[in-house]
Amino acid sequence: MPEGFTAILVAVLGLAVLFDYINGFHDTANAIATSVSTRALRPQWAIAMSATANFVGALTGTAVAKTIGSGLITPQSEGGLVVAAALIGAIVWNLLTWRLGIPSSSSHALIGGLLGASAAAIGFGAWQVDGIVGKVLFPLVSSPIAGFAIGFALMVVIFNLFRRAHPKTMNDRFRRLQVLSAAYMAFSHGSNDAQKTMGVMTLALVSAGILPEFKVPLWVIILAASAISLGTAAGGWRIIRTMGTKVVKLDPVHGFAAETTAATIITGASLLGMPVSTTHVISSAILGV
Structure with missing residues (x-):
């Protein structure tokens, strides 16, 4: 075991990877449910594409990681246990909602776990x-509202641009x-x-004294990107059915706009370092279109 890596720290890092993996298959539906429901993509191709795009997206920055790890709670000597408790709570919630086919926010489960x-x-x-107020509560309230409003506005623009198009041509x-x-x-x-x-993960490393300051190591970035990508590849069919067919009936134009x-x-939000709920944003966008 590397120097400084205690059993508690290793357990916390393992829980973080497990949460990331579960987050991948729990939230797969958010990215592909509309495409599958409109038959734009076959399920297998949709999942493969989503897993690849998730991996690439995870490599694009660390602003949100900094907010989660250093902008919400102060690192303390008890940080490892705090992170472990937060992760266990979020994992249990994700598995429960996945089992019931309920689209819920992994992000809010994790943030709520950390705060609690x-x-x-x-x-x-x-x-x-x-x-908490600027980077969590504000986007928590504003992002679903923006999703609904922008989705609605985009559909109005699309329908005006293609008002003379035949429905079949438009859907094709x-x-x-x-x-895309x-x-x-x-x-x-x-x-x-x-x-x-x-x-x-970085919060746990800082709390354990492995890192002198909050800076996400490259190996953490690669590990997190890989875990969410593999989780995405596992799929989450219960939530896909809910998001793609039970929230609202979608045509390809609606799926594209949402x-x-x-x-x-x-x-x-990622560029601004704001952790938002993918579930809430796509759900509100679907309702808006």
Whole structure:
């Protein structure tokens, strides 16, 4: 075992990888459900594409990781146990909602776990209120609203541009375009969600004294990107059915608009270091279109 790596630290890192993997198959539906439901992509091809795009997206930055690892709670000597408790709570919640086929937010489960565990172990003084309000609560409220509004507006623009097109021609065109929008959606998912795992892993490393400051190591980035990609490849058919068929009936044009809207919002949030819920954003975008 490398110097400084205690059993607790190794267990925390293992839990983080497990959470990332589960997050991958739990949230696969967010990226591909609309494409599968509109038959723009076969399920197997959709999952393979999504896994690849998730991996690439996860390599694009660490702003969200910094927010999760250093912008919400203060690293303490108890950090390893705090992170472990947060991860266990998030994992249990994800598995429960996956089993029931309920689309829920892995991001909020993890963030809620971190805040709850740190408050229990250290006290509410461990919370960084400015970071929580600015980087969590604000995007938590605004991103679904933006998803609905932008999705609605984009559909109005598309229908005006193609108002004279035959429905079959329109569906054929957007079925092809939806391959690109699905890849964009998967890329954005990786860019935001994988970074959350990078953040908690780096937080654990800083708390254990392995790292002198919060800077995500390359091996953590690769490990998190690989775990979410492999999890995505495993798929999550229960939630795919809910997102793709039970929320609203979709045509290819609706799927394209919803995915493009959600992916743009999530990518923007990633660049700003804001952890957002892929589930909430794509769900609201679907309702908007």
